[in-house]
Amino acid sequence: MKKRLATVWLDGCSGCHMSFLDLDERLIEVAEKADLVYSPLVDIKEFPGDVDVALVEGAVSSEEDLHKIQMIRRKVKTLVSLGDCSVTANVPGMRNAFGVKAVCDRAYTENVTLNPGTPAQVIPRLLPYARPIHEVVNVDVFIPGCPPSADTIYYALTELLEGRQPELSAKTRFGA
Amino acid sequence: MSPTNVVKPGTKPVQPASNVKTLQIDGKDFSARPEETILDVARQNKIFIPRLCELEGLSDVGACRLCLVEVKGSNKLLPACVTRVYEGMEVTTNSPRLAAYRRMIIELLFTERNHICSVCVSNGHCDLQWMAQKLGLTHVHFPYRYPKANVDASHERFVIDHNRCILCTRCVRVCDEIEGAHVWDVMGRGIDAKVVTDLNEAWGNSETCTSCGKCVHVCPTGALSEKGHAVAEMEKRRHFLPYLTMMRESQE
Ligand code: SF4
Numbered sequence: 001m002k003k004r005l006a007t008v009w010l011d012g013c014s015g016c017h018m019s020f021l022d023l024d025e026r027l028i029e030v031a032e033k034a035d036l037v038y039s040p041l042v043d044i045k046e047f048p049g050d051v052d053v054a055l056v057e058g059a060v061s062s063e064e065d066l067h068k069i070q071m072i073r074r075k076v077k078t079l080v081s082l083g084d085c086s087v088t089a090n091v092p093g094m095r096n097a098f099g100v101k102a103v104c105d106r107a108y109t110e111n112v113t114l115n116p117g118t119p120a121q122v123i124p125r126l127l128p129y130a131r132p133i134h135e136v137v138n139v140d141v142f143i144p145g146c147p148p149s150a151d152t153i154y155y156a157l158t159e160l161l162e163g164r165q166p167e168l169s170a171k172t173r174f175g176a
Numbered sequence: 177m178s179p180t181n182v183v184k185p186g187t188k189p190v191q192p193a194s195n196v197k198t199l200q201i202d203g204k205d206f207s208a209r210p211e212e213t214i215l216d217v218a219r220q221n222k223i224f225i226p227r228l229c230e231l232e233g234l235s236d237v238g239a240c241r242l243c244l245v246e247v248k249g250s251n252k253l254l255p256a257c258v259t260r261v262y263e264g265m266e267v268t269t270n271s272p273r274l275a276a277y278r279r280m281i282i283e284l285l286f287t288e289r290n291h292i293c294s295v296c297v298s299n300g301h302c303d304l305q306w307m308a309q310k311l312g313l314t315h316v317h318f319p320y321r322y323p324k325a326n327v328d329a330s331h332e333r334f335v336i337d338h339n340r341c342i343l344c345t346r347c348v349r350v351c352d353e354i355e356g357a358h359v360w361d362v363m364g365r366g367i368d369a370k371v372v373t374d375l376n377e378a379w380g381n382s383e384t385c386t387s388c389g390k391c392v393h394v395c396p397t398g399a400l401s402e403k404g405h406a407v408a409e410m411e412k413r414r415h416f417l418p419y420l421t422m423m424r425e426s427q428e
């Protein structure tokens with residue numbers, strides 16, 4: 001039976017998704033083994049149930065990220081932290097030492113001429129810290145790298161779709 | 177064969193045979209001089225013991241604890257870089273327990289400051305990053321601290337980024353022991369400890385700094401770097417150290 005695969009984009013630059021697309025023709029092979037049931041790359045709005053593998057890019061930074069990842073954890077068998085932002089908080093975490101107020105003031109007030117002020121609507125509120133996913137929910141597999149190479153993602157994904165546990169420390173590292 | 181009474185520059189006189197200690201490392205027999213440490217013997221015999229603060233040519237301080245090994249008869253783990261060999265010593269350099277502690281040490285180093293490898297000048301050339309991968313680390317189990325650490329770019333050629341410092345004190349030792357300037361030292365205690373130039377003044381104002389750059393090149397991470405390098409561009413060159421040590425010892 002085909003596996004159900006999802007990819008998720010939290011607070012990251014989408015570089016991990018770009019690296020995923022760099023699988024190139026190997027994407028066809030992946031598509032033979034799994035259906036992409038949710039992803040920023042496909043047009044499905046609701047996260048479905050019974051997902052076998054979810055690759056999650058990005059740190060947990062906002063209230064929306066937190067809500068999403070908690071909901072996703074309940075619906076996914078194998079949750080994968082994909083890339084340094086999800087594994088370490090990485091660049092999104094660089095705001096942590098400064099505090100939310102200073103960061104929002106800088107972005108929405110100090111450097112702005114039109115309607116300065118932190119938006120209270122539409123934009124999800126930031127949490128006090130951007131955090132690695134495993135500080136918030138349980139994570140099953142960690143793929144460090146910024147971004148992890150297409151070869152690394154291909155290796156990890158094919159192992160997982162075959163029901164095996166990938167051995168990643170030899171293939172990738174923080175900052176790879 | 178060269179006559180034994182001639183001592184080559186840079187080497188120590190051969191000790192009388194009675195002074196040789198025999199020991200076992202990982203079940204294999206080795207001999208060593210009594211002043212040698214477990215790490216010396218391991219290095220000579222290509223046995224890998226992880227280490228971060230130790231650097232050949234500098235004094236040993238036992239700061240990072242990564243080189244901890246098991247020694248039969250001791251219920252404590254002992255740092256290989258500062259533990260002398262003795263007759264009949266039995267050393268184990270690798271075990272599940274050691275591996276777990278070593279990974280824990282590396283993880284704690286990552287949480288203590290802000291090591292953002294992806295945007296670091298030393299990405300790809302960093303001893304901490306390399307060691308993490310070598311020891312099989314894919315993530316950190318402890319909560320990150322995200323301290324507010326500063327960057328001092330006041331020196332005309334060099335930068336210190338405290339976000340990346342692991343307090344190995346290599347910079348302190350090379351400056352004191354090799355350059356003889358003692359610009360660097362450690363200030364504060366415990367989690368508040370940090371390296372400082374002179375009496376915690378801006379590096380650029382230092383009257384003792386000779387701008388030799390030795391600290392930059394022995395620094396294991398991106399904490400010390402030369403200006404003008406972008407991400408991943410700062411490669412350290414350390415070959416000067418054994419050479420300087422050898423020249424110095426030959427003059428003594
Ligand atoms: S600045 Fe570099 S060499 Fe000096 S203590 Fe920190 S990590 Fe070690």
Ligand code: FES
Pocket residue numbers: 226227228229230237238239240241242243244255256257258
């Ligand atoms: S290398 Fe021995 S304690 Fe750091």
